[in-house]
Amino acid sequence: MREDSGTPATPLQVNVTQVLSHDVIVAATIPVDTTGPTPVAVFDNPASGGVPGNTQPEALAVVSVENSSPQFAHIAPDTAADGGWTKRTPFDGLDAAEVAAGTAYPGSSQCAVFGFLSDGTTLQTSQLQPDGLTWSAPQPVGDRAVSHLHTAYSPAGRLVLYGADPDGNLATCYQETVGSAFTMTVCSMPGGLAGDFQLVLTDETAWTLVANIGGAPMQALGALGNTEADQADLPGYDGTLKQVVVGFWNPAVNTAVFALVDTDDTLRLWNQTPDSTVVQSPGPALAAASAVGHVSTDDSLHFYVQDTSLNLWVLHQDPDTPWNDDGTPNWSPPIPLDTGIAGVASSGIPADAPTLFAIDAAIGSLRLHVQDPQTQMWRSGTVLASDRRRTWSRRSPQR
16 A cells, blocks of 8 residues: 655655575585495385386485484385476484395385385384385384394295495395295304395395405395394305305306405405305406396396496307306496496396496585486486476566
8 A cells, every 4th residue: 555645845755676586406416424334225116106917116215304314215206296306205304324235026016115214223114105106114124233223035936135334244135935034043154244245035035145354255045034144255256256246046047246346446246056156256356346236037147347447348148158058147248337436336136128327426425327228228317306496577667
């Protein structure tokens, strides 16, 4: 309302300031907190985007937050988002140190997705709900801290979390029956697990573990629920071990396969059957720093290797002659995929083609590498999450 004080004595001057508001869609990178050993965990969501039957790879990640402690985030594709992805924080108030995730019994009526969340002191688990968007309230598992979190699958799809307790013993977390709560069993490891180990389930309960104990590989054979395991040197391996980078079950020959890196950065594959022990260098030497393995639905093998120069490579089993005469995989020459990669994570579930989440070495943000199952071509890029913000703009005075 304007007050009328009469006719002005001087020419009227009107100053107008316009203040406008509008929504801006900001697509931002997703910074990953890499201070912990397992900051990214990949899983297959059978109801991605809230659509049942729309199975897509997604991730739980420990993400950096400006002026705050790291938090857990659910990273999911979103076709309606400007950046193509959305970042949800379903566990607000929970400190984040490490994360793991997996999809139990994928593709079956018993399929269920679980996240494993550690704040460095307490391990908790949460289940993704049938809507594919929300998570149950986290529940503690076990009575001790567990670090260096990993997941493993049985040949039938049973999901098991494993890691090391503060005393260097092996902690396994699993469901006794489908739909029951996760329980923890601690198995004594006299050599002491120091973070460099991989476990493979060889059936629904039995497991094989290979660990780096002071530069020498140690093999342990045990079963879920047991507190003791048989331990021995790794048969057939004569190198000096730098790292155990990945282990997985190879259904083509019904054996566990472990990828080992020597002190000269040579990648070697080790596997053992009742008849033989095989140690193989897959193709040309790559100075490997880390790796993940993938088994396709046709049982072919693939390795994704981050080298010491932060390059990402893929090693495929030869599609025409997949096996050598001695029963070892026949490998095609390595193919470069990307540069400037500080880490890589993938789901351990067999699929037609893999999806890899990687960490950009320059800025610590999340990247994605997807292979088209028909064309076999790769698509790579930065994962961008959209953030809708109300912004205000002030225009200068007009006369």
